[in-house]
Amino acid sequence: MRSSHRILIWLALLTASLGVAVGQTSGNAEDPVLAADAAWLKVYAAKDLDKSVAFCDDEGSMLVPGSPIATGKAAIAKAIASDFANSDLVWHPNKSGVARSGELGYTSGTYEMRLKSAPGKTILDKGKYLTVWKKEADGSWKVLFDMFNSDLPPS
């Protein structure tokens, strides 16, 4: 009963977040980092490893709880693959900004994660994230740093 309740909450959060993300992409063409954030979420939620890694700068870093800094595409691919295998993740940006010069920006917000804690068991985690974006020479926005941590006390 509690487990099915959690799944329902998760599905509600997922649906709501996809709605928010799509709204932000289409409604914020003037905010390129929010558009990049939403585009990254789209391939991340679809667990497309190649496309998710391709959003990262060659010197980009993922700062994942429980692991040292992962820098470069090979290390990032390993971190994201582990994420895909162990969890379902959605996030919701609530702040963003771009430098006047237009090549450095950030997005930040909250996330919900459904973690596989044991065979057939999941736990819901929620927390926050911070992403630093860099505009590349080809005009695309890439992740320089991505970091998250949980709102919940250690279990």
Place this chain on the structure above:
Amino acid sequence: MRSSHRILIWLALLTASLGVAVGQTSGNAEDPVLAADAAWLKVYAAKDLDKSVAFCDDEGSMLVPGSPIATGKAAIAKAIASDFANSDLVWHPNKSGVARSGELGYTSGTYEMRLKSAPGKTILDKGKYLTVWKKEADGSWKVLFDMFNSDLPPS
């Protein structure tokens, strides 16, 4: 024996990190966010609450593990006061950058924290951090976002 060993390791890390931070301040006058990062560490390590909070933008956020996002100086003061009461923290920037327009930047690196886990007991934590800096109208650099998480698995 183990406890005194930990204290020795901590003192060594503290000494090393203070050396690094001072080196970066004086040696990187051309890198204003590294200088701001080192100046913030100085007042943070001294547990000067007012000066530590004053480094944050009025709309700044601290993204602390185990708590929701803390935005604004009152919430940040509470988060930092809790940090000061429960831990000793040092950090070591290893990357920094500033937008060409000169008003947005970041620093990132590693930290060591000595946490009071129970009366008379401490545990050593290590991890990484990411800070987004904004240059204010008066030319000072303020923290827009500050976030950290542990390298260690949940205990």
